[in-house]
Amino acid sequence: MEKEKNKTIVDRVWDIFASVKLAVVIFAVLSLTSIIGTIIEQNASPERNIKLLGKFFGQSAAPTLFRVFDTLGFMDMYRSWWFLAILMLLAANLIICSIEKLPGIMKLVKEPMKPLQPESFKGLRIRKEFLLKGSPAKTKAVVSNAIKKIGRFNLSEISDGNGYQFYSQKGSYTRLGVYVVHFSIIVILIGAVAGIFFGYKGFLNLPEGTTSSVVYVRGGKAEKNLNFTIRCDEFDVEFYGNSDMPKRYKSWLTIIKDGKEVVKKIIEVNEPLKYEGVTFYQSSYGLTPEAGNSVFKFKVTPKGGKTEDVAMGFGSSFTVPGTNLSGRVEDFSPALGFDQQSNKPFTYAEQMNNPAVYLSFYEKNVRKYGGWLLKRYPETWKLPEGHTVEFVDLWGVQYTGLQVRKDPGVWIVYLGCLAMTIGLLVAFFMSHKRIWVRLLEEKGNTRVIMGATASKNRYAFEKKIDKLEELLTRGEEGGK
Amino acid sequence: MNSAVLFGISTMSYIIAMIIYITYLAFRKSQVGLIATTVTVVGFVSQTFAILLRWKEFYEMSDMGILRAAPFTNLYESLVFFVWCLILGYLIIEFRYKNRSFGAFVTPIAGLALAFIDLTGMSKDIQPLVPALQSNWLLAHVIMSFIAYAGFALAFSTGLMYLIISSDKRSEPSYIFWTMATGIFVALLVAMGLDYLTFKMVIKNPDSLIKSYLFRASLRSSSTAVAVVSWAVVVAFIYLLWRYGNLLKKIVSSFGISPEILDEITYKSIAVGFPVFTMGGLIFGAIWADQAWGVYWSWDPKETWSLITWFVYAFYLHARLLRGWKGKKIAIVAVVGFIAVIFTYLGVNLLLSGLHSYGSME
Ligand code: HEM
Numbered sequence: 139m140e141k142e143k144n145k146t147i148v149d150r151v152w153d154i155f156a157s158v159k160l161a162v163v164i165f166a167v168l169s170l171t172s173i174i175g176t177i178i179e180q181n182a183s184p185e186r187n188i189k190l191l192g193k194f195f196g197q198s199a200a201p202t203l204f205r206v207f208d209t210l211g212f213m214d215m216y217r218s219w220w221f222l223a224i225l226m227l228l229a230a231n232l233i234i235c236s237i238e239k240l241p242g243i244m245k246l247v248k249e250p251m252k253p254l255q256p257e258s259f260k261g262l263r264i265r266k267e268f269l270l271k272g273s274p275a276k277t278k279a280v281v282s283n284a285i286k287k288i289g290r291f292n293l294s295e296i297s298d299g300n301g302y303q304f305y306s307q308k309g310s311y312t313r314l315g316v317y318v319v320h321f322s323i324i325v326i327l328i329g330a331v332a333g334i335f336f337g338y339k340g341f342l343n344l345p346e347g348t349t350s351s352v353v354y355v356r357g358g359k360a361e362k363n364l365n366f367t368i369r370c371d372e373f374d375v376e377f378y379g380n381s382d383m384p385k386r387y388k389s390w391l392t393i394i395k396d397g398k399e400v401v402k403k404i405i406e407v408n409e410p411l412k413y414e415g416v417t418f419y420q421s422s423y424g425l426t427p428e429a430g431n432s433v434f435k436f437k438v439t440p441k442g443g444k445t446e447d448v449a450m451g452f453g454s455s456f457t458v459p460g461t462n463l464s465g466r467v468e469d470f471s472p473a474l475g476f477d478q479q480s481n482k483p484f485t486y487a488e489q490m491n492n493p494a495v496y497l498s499f500y501e502k503n504v505r506k507y508g509g510w511l512l513k514r515y516p517e518t519w520k521l522p523e524g525h526t527v528e529f530v531d532l533w534g535v536q537y538t539g540l541q542v543r544k545d546p547g548v549w550i551v552y553l554g555c556l557a558m559t560i561g562l563l564v565a566f567f568m569s570h571k572r573i574w575v576r577l578l579e580e581k582g583n584t585r586v587i588m589g590a591t592a593s594k595n596r597y598a599f600e601k602k603i604d605k606l607e608e609l610l611t612r613g614e615e616g617g618k
Numbered sequence: 619m620n621s622a623v624l625f626g627i628s629t630m631s632y633i634i635a636m637i638i639y640i641t642y643l644a645f646r647k648s649q650v651g652l653i654a655t656t657v658t659v660v661g662f663v664s665q666t667f668a669i670l671l672r673w674k675e676f677y678e679m680s681d682m683g684i685l686r687a688a689p690f691t692n693l694y695e696s697l698v699f700f701v702w703c704l705i706l707g708y709l710i711i712e713f714r715y716k717n718r719s720f721g722a723f724v725t726p727i728a729g730l731a732l733a734f735i736d737l738t739g740m741s742k743d744i745q746p747l748v749p750a751l752q753s754n755w756l757l758a759h760v761i762m763s764f765i766a767y768a769g770f771a772l773a774f775s776t777g778l779m780y781l782i783i784s785s786d787k788r789s790e791p792s793y794i795f796w797t798m799a800t801g802i803f804v805a806l807l808v809a810m811g812l813d814y815l816t817f818k819m820v821i822k823n824p825d826s827l828i829k830s831y832l833f834r835a836s837l838r839s840s841s842t843a844v845a846v847v848s849w850a851v852v853v854a855f856i857y858l859l860w861r862y863g864n865l866l867k868k869i870v871s872s873f874g875i876s877p878e879i880l881d882e883i884t885y886k887s888i889a890v891g892f893p894v895f896t897m898g899g900l901i902f903g904a905i906w907a908d909q910a911w912g913v914y915w916s917w918d919p920k921e922t923w924s925l926i927t928w929f930v931y932a933f934y935l936h937a938r939l940l941r942g943w944k945g946k947k948i949a950i951v952a953v954v955g956f957i958a959v960i961f962t963y964l965g966v967n968l969l970l971s972g973l974h975s976y977g978s979m980e
Contacts, residue, residue, distance in 0.1 A: 158939045165933040169926045169958075176919040176966070216917045330915075339913065408753045408909050419912040543912040551914060555901045562893035594889075 155231055156238040164228050171224070175215040178207065187213060229327055232320050243313055251307045253296050254574040254589065262574075262589035264600050266607050270584040274301040274577040277584045281577060284609045288602050291573060301578040301585075312568040313593060318561030322554045329550030337545035338362055342418075344370040345426040345537040349394070353542040365414060367394040373423055373538040375490065380514055382491050387420050389538040415544055422539030425472055425488060432534035434467055434495060441524035455500075458525050462501055465527065469496035472535070474510060483510060490536055494518075495529055569594035573603075586610065621675060624668035625698065629732045631661025632701070636729040639721035643869055651718040655709075658725065662705050669702065690760045691751055697735055699761070701728045703768030711772065711883060719873040720883075723775035730807060734964075755906035762898020767963070769891030770931070770956050773884045777952030780880040783871045784946055788860060792946040797863045799953060801856035809836045809848070881945070884952050885938070892931050899924055923962035930955040 145153075154160055179186055184204065191207070192200035211218025259265060270277045282293050282304055291306035340355040340362055349369040352361045371390040378385045386406055393401040393413050403411045410419040436448040440460050448456045455466040473487035474494035486492075498508035499521070511529040512518045519528050570593040578585040588606070592599035638654035669689060677687035689695045708724040778796060785793035812835040834840070836848035903924070908914040915921065934951040937943040 158936050161936050162933055162940065165929045165936070169929045169933070172922050172926050172929075175917070176922045180917065216922075410909065410912065417912055419910070421911060541912040548908070548914065552905075555904070559897050559901065562896055566889050566893045 152234065155234040158235070160231050161228075161235070164224065164231060168224060168228070171215070171221065174212060175221075178212050178215070180216065181214055184208075184213075225327065229324055232323060236317055236320055240317060243317065247310045247313055249310075251294060251305055251572065253294075253298065253303045253305050256299075256576070259574070259576070259587055259589045262591060263596060264588075264590040264592075264603055266586070266588040266603060268586055268607060268611060269580070270586055270610060272584060273582060274579050274584045277577060277586075278302060281575060281586065281610060284606055285573065285575065287609070288606050289571065289573075298576055299578060301576060303577070304575040305573065307570065307572040309568055309570045312564050312570050315561050315564030315566075315568070319558055319565055320561075322556075322558035322561055325554030325557060326551050329547040329552075329554055332547030332550055333545040334547075337543065337547060339545075340542040341421070342368075342540045342542055343422075343424070343426075343537045344368065344540060346370055346372055346534045347431070353540075364416060365395075366400075368392070368418070369394060370538050372533065373536045375423065377491070377514075382487075387423060387538075389420055389540070391418065415546065417543050417545075419541040419543070420538065421541040423489065424537055424539065425490070425535055426537045432532060434470075434532050435530040437526075437528040437530055439526040439528075458521075458527075461523075461525070463499055463506070463521075463523070463525070464501075465497045465499050467495050468498050468508065470494070470532065471496075471510075474512060490532075493529070493532055495532070497527065566594070569599070571599055621668045621672035624664045624671060628661040628665035628668060631657050631664065632705070632725060632728045632732060635661060635721070636725035639718065639725050643719055643722040643873075646872070651721075654718065654721055655712065658705060658709065658721070662702070662709065665698070665702050665705070669698065685754060685757060686752060688757055688761075690757065690764070694735055696760055696764055697731050700764045700767055700771075701731050703765050704728055704731075704771050707768050707772050707887070715875075715879065715883070717873065717875055719870065719875060720775060720779070723779055724772065727771050727775065734810075753906050753909060755902050755909065759898055759902040759906055762894050762902065766891040766895035766899055767959055769887045769894065770959050773887035773891065773952045774956035776880045776883045776887070777949040777956075779870055779875070780877055780884065780949040781946060781953070782863070782867050783875075783880075784877050784949075785867070788863075792950060793863065794860065795950055796953070797860040798856060799957070801852075801859045805852045805855055809833050809852075812836050877945070881949070884949065888931055888934060888952065888955070892928075892935065895928065895931070900928060920962065920966045923958070923966050927955065927958040927962050930958050 177190075179190065187207075188200045188204045191203045195203055207213065211220065215221055270281075282295070285291055285293060285304060285306070289308060291308055293304045293306045295302055295304050297303075338355050340353040341358075342350055342353045344350055347370070349367050351364050351367040353364060354360070355362050369392045371392055373390070374388050375384055376386040376388070377383060389405050391401075391403055391405055391411055392399050393411075401411070401413055405411045405418060405420050407420045410417050412418075431451070433449050433451060436456070437445050438448050438456065438458055439445040440458050443460055446459055450456055450467070452467055452470070455464045457464045471483070471485045471492075471494045472489060473485055473491040474483055475486040475492065476483055483494075492512060492514055494510045494512045496508060496510055499506050507522065510518060511527060513529045513531070516528070519526050521527060571590065572592075573588070573590040575589075576585075576587040578587065588603060590599060590603055635654050635657040638650060638657060642650045642654050672689040672695075673687055676689055677684055680687055690699050704724065705728055708720065711720060712718060778800070781792050781796040785796065787793060810833075813833060816835040837845060837852070839845040839848065903921070904914040907916065907921075930951065934948065934955060937948055937951060
């Protein structure tokens with residue numbers, strides 16, 4: 139009490155920041171505010187949140203409330219100054235708490251093991267006492283071997299009254315595990331901040347066959363120059379069977395630097411392309427509005443003849459080799475479906491789920507017949523004369539949607555995660571174990587008094603000590 | 619035999635076991651307890667085979683690697699796996715502490731999780747994986763999250779038991795807390811049960827989801843009379859629980875489990891759950907998101923709720939270091955933690971909309 143009074147303001151503030159109490163308060167505050175952030179839709183259009191607030195507080199109050207919440211930063215809460223301030227408070231709390239506690243812990247970790255005074259054995263949570271045949275000088279070796287066997291302890295030995303004392307400890311460093319966890323949180327926060335300051339998040343919709351040396355950031359409001367050029371050579375979706383359930387999205391990308399192609403890679407979801415610290419992720423796809431130079435690709439096989447590749451634009455024609463039959467593309471659908479009642483064709487999606495072309499065939503400029511060829515249905519490729527026209531692909535109408543990110547902080551974050559993992563494993567699944575064993579002469583026999591402590595999971599260590607007793611006393615019986 | 623049959627057997631076993639454990643709690647006949655354990659073990663063994671068999675079925679169906687076929691990827695499969703972990707954890711505790719009274723508190727969670735699958739009518743089919751879900755990080759993420767959730771569920775059960783046996787007066791905050799929490803929990807489940815029973819009758823459109831129909835059968839009914847009566851019933855139920863909660867205390871106390879043991883199990887379950895959740899739930903989840911979308915953390919509701927859960931358990935671990943926070947207060951935190959888990963897992967999907975396609979009800 140006396141001491142409290144003499145403290146300066148700085149000391150008091152320091153004490154607050156060194157306390158676990160503040161940590162607990164911060165956890166509570168972070169939880170509660172985060173809940174608000176999940177209810178109010180973040181970065182949504184104002185109307186959506188006004189509607190939401192209206193549901194809770196009534197329509198009339200909603201617009202005013204919205205303004206209040208908006209001013210306080212609740213609409214983009216996790217980036218608001220006060221939320222970041224709470225995180226900084228957490229960091230300060232962690233650092234100061236560690237500065238305060240670490241010296242004591244280090245002493246405990248480094249401290250060499252000492253023998254125990256006889257009266258101190260009573261205070262230990264794990265205790266055993268039993269008799270062994272033979273004098274301590276004889277039983278010594280058996281006992282020390284047994285102790286080594288149960289836990290790979292390095293034993294020290296001193297003489298103790300009319301006998302000996304063995305003592306040893308293991309894993310004193312595990313007490314540092316918690317501090318590694320605490321430290322890792324600081325590291326993660328630093329990594330996150332580095333990412334915010336030195337990185338960016340952008341996107342790029344790149345049509346097949348086109349290149350770009352910029353990406354778009356801040357929702358498309360600004361451009362960011364790349365130091366290289368990226369080209370999309372092709373994009374493709376694979377489906378499960380003939381269903382519309384996508385199995386794989388693939389983009390064939392090429393990086394061009396100083397006029398040279400330096401990297402070629404097929405990216406997929408979960409398999410991004412990384413170049414000069416910039417990472418390109420497969421994130422979406424779609425049809426481009428301006429598909430001027432798109433190319434239809436066919437494999438044409440005349441009846442009994444050889445297959446030829448055909449590539450051409452919209453409206454031009456090809457001839458089936460060895461005949462005077464010519465085909466012309468007259469319509470296209472990215473996702474052709476047939477109405478169940480009228481059987482009329484229609485397009486059911488704005489993506490290349492089921493690409494189809496309408497081909498008309500002419501003989502000497504007279505239209506003979508026409509029909510839909512579907513890429514995914516080989517039975518539609520047959521012509522009445524027995525020729526086959528396989529619809530291979532329509533190239534140049536799709537774009538690949540790429541997420542682009544540069545985050546120099548991500549490695550720091552991952553290092554922090556690794557440290558946290560190690561720290562947690564050490565803190566929760568390993569423990570600082572100590573054991574003391576006295577061997578006392580008693581009428582030509584040995585009285586064994588064991589004591590032990592474990593910083594974690596005492597139950598398991600107790601089981602080991604039980605086993606030690608069993609090992610020793612069983613050896614006794616065997617020796618008879 | 620196919621996996622569906624085995625899953626059926628295990629679900630039935632757990633529900634029967636739940637009834638027997640509760641009977642055991644009431645009558646305390648050791649034979650009854652033995653039967654309860656046997657039924658639980660039967661359920662567990664058949665569930666283990668069911669999971670392995672489903673893995674094999676999926677593997678043979680899809681042309682992807684054996685890891686990709688692991689049956690932990692959709693909401694249904696992950697709930698099943700959660701139950702498996704929970705029962706395993708429970709059996710270990712029963713064996714180690716030689717006390718069966720926990721069973722009456724743990725098996726209902728298993729039973730409810732399985733009933734929930736049917737309540738919401740979620741798809742039990744083996745579904746091919748959409749591209750974002752084809753990741754080993756995701757697999758590790760899901761498996762570890764559910765191991766952790768099982769630990770948290772155990773801590774919830776023992777924490778609740780702790781509160782039940784150590785609260786005496788009706789005016790005590792801890793007594794009010796446990797009766798309210800239990801009352802609301804049961805009431806919501808019953809309300810959802812009613813939704814399920816009436817859903818198919820009221821909604822003819824097969825495509826509409828039960829999600830949009832949540833609590834429409836009772837608390838949010840379009841008929842004012844039904845809604846008012848439902849609320850009255852809920853309030854009356856919670857009142858009765860509060861009024862007669864001491865009966866439950868008598869029963870549970872008669873088993874002679876000391877509050878210290880309950881507190882120890884609660885701490886140990888969280889001490890396993892917390893690191894596993896941190897690694898699997900948060901870190902692996904972040905790595906997966908980073909690989910799939912290029913952002914390791916995007917503050918979407920599901921992520922945020924798992925962070926909230928994490929803070930609550932960090933609160934629990936640190937509050938234990940403070941003087942005066944042993945005992946009832948800390949048990950309340952353990953219970954609140956699991957409420958956050960449930961919300962992370964189900965509430966976000968049912969009540970808030972998220973980016974996560976994973977685990978959606980569709
Ligand atoms: C998100 C942030 C934090 C995490 C994840 C975290 C994690 C942990 C963990 C896992 C433990 C071990 C608990 C146990 O063994 O039961 C621990 C202990 C501890 N934490 Fe934290 N902690 C955090 C923040 C803080 C803060 C801000 C303080 C500031 C005072 C703090 C002070 C302590 C202390 C004093 C201990 C006990 C250390 C010991 O036993 O030697 N923690 N923490």
